[in-house]
Each structure stands twice: as C-alpha cells, then as structure tokens.
Amino acid sequence: MEHNALFPGNSIGIIGDGPNGIGIAQAAKKLGLKVIVYATNEGSPTLNEADVKMVGTYNDKTKLQDFAERCDVVTYESENISSDLIRYLSRFTNIPQGFDTLEIVQDRLLERAMLEDLNVNIAPYATIVSLDDIYQAVGSIGYPCVLKPIQKVFGNNKKQIIKKQTDIAKCAEFIDQGTYILESWIPHEKELSVSITRNVDGVVNFFPIVETVYRDGKLEKSIVPAGLAKEVIDEVRSIVSNIVTNLSYVGLLEVSFYLNKSGSLYVKSVVPTIHQAGYVFEKAANVSVFEQHIRTIIDMPVGRVKLLQPIGMVMIDEPRIEAVMTQWVLKDNWTYTFFRYPESMNPKVEGYILVQGDSAEAIKQQIASTGIWDKE
Numbered sequence: 001m002e003h004n005a006l007f008p009g010n011s012i013g014i015i016g017d018g019p020n021g022i023g024i025a026q027a028a029k030k031l032g033l034k035v036i037v038y039a040t041n042e043g044s045p046t047l048n049e050a051d052v053k054m055v056g057t058y059n060d061k062t063k064l065q066d067f068a069e070r071c072d073v074v075t076y077e078s079e080n081i082s083s084d085l086i087r088y089l090s091r092f093t094n095i096p097q098g099f100d101t102l103e104i105v106q107d108r109l110l111e112r113a114m115l116e117d118l119n120v121n122i123a124p125y126a127t128i129v130s131l132d133d134i135y136q137a138v139g140s141i142g143y144p145c146v147l148k149p150i151q152k153v154f155g156n157n158k159k160q161i162i163k164k165q166t167d168i169a170k171c172a173e174f175i176d177q178g179t180y181i182l183e184s185w186i187p188h189e190k191e192l193s194v195s196i197t198r199n200v201d202g203v204v205n206f207f208p209i210v211e212t213v214y215r216d217g218k219l220e221k222s223i224v225p226a227g228l229a230k231e232v233i234d235e236v237r238s239i240v241s242n243i244v245t246n247l248s249y250v251g252l253l254e255v256s257f258y259l260n261k262s263g264s265l266y267v268k269s270v271v272p273t274i275h276q277a278g279y280v281f282e283k284a285a286n287v288s289v290f291e292q293h294i295r296t297i298i299d300m301p302v303g304r305v306k307l308l309q310p311i312g313m314v315m316i317d318e319p320r321i322e323a324v325m326t327q328w329v330l331k332d333n334w335t336y337t338f339f340r341y342p343e344s345m346n347p348k349v350e351g352y353i354l355v356q357g358d359s360a361e362a363i364k365q366q367i368a369s370t371g372i373w374d375k376e
Contacts, residue, residue, distance in 0.1 A: 003200055004094060006072055006298035008032025013071030013093065015085075017044040019339045019349065020077035020274045020290075025049035027290035033298070038067045043342040046077075058085050068092035075251065075297055079105060079271050080153050096200070096250035096297040101272040104247075108150045108181050111270060118242055121266045123258075128180040134168050137182045144185040147171055149178055159217065161185075186266050188258040192226055193277035194236055195254045195289055197296040198244050205292070207285065208307045209236055210277050211360070212256065218348070220373055222277040223312040223360050224284050228259075235265055243270065252293035254278065276315070276352070283335060283354045284311035312355040312363035314373050321350060323372045333357070 006012070011034040014021045022045050025035045029049065037050035040057060047053045052070065056063040058081075068074060068089045075097060076086055083103035086095060104110045115122050126137035128147065138145065147160040160171050162182075191214060195207040211226040212219060228236075240255050247253075254275035256268040278289035286306045295302050316324055316338070327334060333356040341347035357363035368374050 003299055005300065006033065009034065010072045011036055011070060012294070012298070013038065013067060013074035014046060014077055015067070015074060015089070016077040016081055017041050017046065017345070018078040021046035022049060022339060023288070023290040024075060024077055024274070024293065027288065027294045031294060036067065036070050038064070041345055043345055045340045058082065061088065064089060065092050073297055075293070077273060079273050097272060098248050098250070101247045101249040105270045105272055106152050108148060108152060112181070115243070115267055118246060120239060120243065121264065123184045123186050123266055125181045125183040128175070128182050131168065131172055131175050134171060134182055138162070138165070138168070141182055141184045146183050146185060147180050148183060149180050151178070186258045186260065188260045190226070190259045191268070192236065192257040192259055193222065193254055193275060194240055195252060195275060195278040196240060196244060197252050197292050197302055198249055199296050199302060200250055200299055202245065204241055204244055205302050205305065206237060207278060207281060207289065207305050209233060210280060212277050219276050219315060221312060221314050221367065222280050223363055224280050225307060225310060225360055227360055232259065232263060232265070239265065239267065251297045252289055279352055280311045280313040280354065283356065284309060310357055310360050310363055312357065312360070312367055314353050314355065314367055316350045316352060317348065318350060320372055323370070324353070327370060
C-alpha cells in the first residue's frame with residue numbers, strides 16, 4: 001500500500017451504527033478532518049458527530065458509491081459490517097483496513113484455519129452441520145463445549161453451551177439453519193485483550209494488555225494493567241506480531257486470549273477494528289484507541305503508547321441504570337460516557353464508566369463493592 005497522508009480539511013468517511021463510530025468521529029474532528037457518516041438508522045448517535053450525514057441501506061449501491069466518492073479515506077467501525085460491502089466501497093475510495101482480514105474473521109472456520117496455519121494455540125473444535133455431528137464430535141471435544149454459527153454476524157442468538165448430553169437436544173431447534181463449529185471450553189484464569197496498530201509500512205505499535213471479564217458472551221469489564229508475568233507479556237506480543245504480519249491490514253486491531261492456570265495462551269478471536277475493551281485507554285494512556293486508529297489510517301506518525309495510570313472500565317446496560325445512578329452521586333473518581341442511542345434502535349449497551357484507582361486490584365475491589373457487576 002502506498003503512502004497517502006491526509007491533512008486537516010481532508011474527508012474521512014465512517015460507515016456503521018455502532019458506538020465505535022462516535023469515538024472515531026470525535027477523534028477525527030479534533031484532528032481537523034471533515035467527517036462523513038453513512039448510517040442505516042437516522043437515530044444513530046454517530047450522525048450527530050458528522051459534518052455530512054448520509055442515511056441509507058447497505059444494499060443501496062448508488063448511495064454507497066456517492067458516500068465513498070465524497071471521502072478521501074473510509075473506515076468501518078464494526079467487525080459486523082459485511083466484507084462484501086467494504087469490497088464494493090474500495091472500488092471508489094481508499095479503505096486502509098481493506099476487506100481481506102474482515103472476510104477471514106467473520107467466518108469462524110476461515111479464522112481458525114488461518115490461526116492453525118500460523119501454529120497458534122486455539123480451542124479444539126469440529127465442524128457441525130447436523131445434530132448427529134454434535135453427538136459424534138463431543139467424544140473428542142468433551143464437556144463443556146459451545147456450539148457457534150460459523151458466521152459471527154449472528155452474534156449470541158444461535159450459540160448453545162453444552163454441559164451434558166441432554167443439552168445437545170436443545171440444538172435441534174436451529175441446527176438446520178446453517179454450518180456451525182463445536183468448540184471446547186477452555187478453563188482459564190484470565191481473559192486478555194491486546195490492541196495494536198499496524199501502519200502502511202507494517203510497523204506494529206502495541207497498547208498495554210488489558211484483562212477482560214465477559215458475562216453471557218458480552219464484555220462486562222476491562223482493567224489495565226493486567227498484572228501479568230513478563231514471560232506472558234512477551235509471548236502475547238510474539239503471537240500477536242505473528243498474526244498481524246500475516247494480514248493485509250492497516251489500522252487498529254484487537255486480539256483476545258484465554259490464559260489458563262499453567263500459563264498457556266489460547267487465541268480467542270481477532271477483531272479488525274476498535275474493541276470496547278480498549279476504551280480504558282481514554283484515561284489510562286497518553287493516546288486513545290480512537291486517535292491511534294485515525295492517525296494510522298491517515299498515515300500520520302504514531303508514537304509509542306505509554307500507560308499513565310491504572311483504569312477499569314465497566315459497561316452500562318439498561319438493567320443497571322438505576323444502580324449506576326446511585327454511584328453517580330457518590331463517586332468522584334468515576335467518568336461516565338453515554339452513547340445516547342434512541343430506544344427505537346434497541347441499544348444493547350447504554351455506555352461505559354471509567355474507574356480510577358491506585359492499582360488494578362484496588363479498582364476491582366471498588367467495582368465489586370458496589371455489587372452492580374458481580375451478581376450472578
């Protein structure tokens with residue numbers, strides 16, 4: 001890819017309705033860029049940050065072409081944007097992230113094949129197309145295991161945790177709707193997330209490793225620093241470098257891991273855009289994931305990320321709003337960000353809170369003491 005630096009006054013296009021778009025747009029405006037947003041819902045909060053607002057479907061090729069031709073560069077803000085859509089837009093504008101990596105990671109079989117080719121540890125899995133396949137595969141996969149559609153765009157709606165043989169029957173309701181993978185559940189002490197940027201010359205710049213906590217497949221908390229031994233940090237960086245150097249990608253990318261008791265690392269997933277776990281760096285580091293992504297895709301110099309202080313991040317969803325408001329009038333070291341999605345868009349997450357503390361452990365205890373995020 002050729003160098004093609006942008007400057008204040010140039011146009012950056014953002015496609016998507018997700019919360020990452022809000023932060024990307026705000027960072028772009030601070031750098032003096034003209035922001036053009038293409039969203040599918042006129043209530044999308046990202047449109048409120050745009051200089052030029054475009055609303056349309058992802059099937060309207062005429063409007064999509066018009067959007068692309070208005071932009072000097074385009075970025076997608078979610079890994080759920082179709083790779084075919086990005087391929088189409090790339091005919092009319094520069095998309096540094098490309099569509100190759102997106103195409104690979106949106107298909108769990110392609111993603112795992114790529115990781116296996118790189119000799120990266122991943123959870124044992126089997127390809128499933130029928131209920132009989134599950135019964136046969138469980139013998140080698142073992143319990144517990146998770147059935148997932150190969151297409152990630154389906155989210156958690158078609159996932160099934162299988163803890164015993166009688167759970168397999170629950171899959172009969174949807175197993176005939178496509179191809180799945182049956183994946184072994186990896187017992188782990190921690191889940192980890194590492195965000196990196198890769199520039200046009202292939203230079204990789206790391207953010208500090210973040211510890212993450214998920215519930216029901218959704219990110220609930222992220223905390224930095226992750227409190228890891230040096231050898232674990234070195235191995236994470238080595239694995240991520242191995243993955244990234246084999247991808248055709250420019251911009252910010254996230255790789256997540258399971259870390260088990262013996263210190264072994266298993267790659268969980270690759271996300272070719274900003275991941276919510278990286279929101280902690282808004283307060284924790286000298287640069288945010290949003291600014292670092294923008295600087296990379298417009299071919300600006302990207303400096304080394306420095307950790308300034310421990311920070312925890314907790315996601316806010318609608319059931320927790322009332323409890324969060326109790327903390328609103330108590331905590332002077334909590335910083336709130338609300339996405340301001342309209343109810344018509346059925347938001348899964350309302351926003352997030354950044355929690356300051358003297359150490360990662362002190363932050364964990366502070367969050368736990370509220371009882372908001374640690375109830376079973």
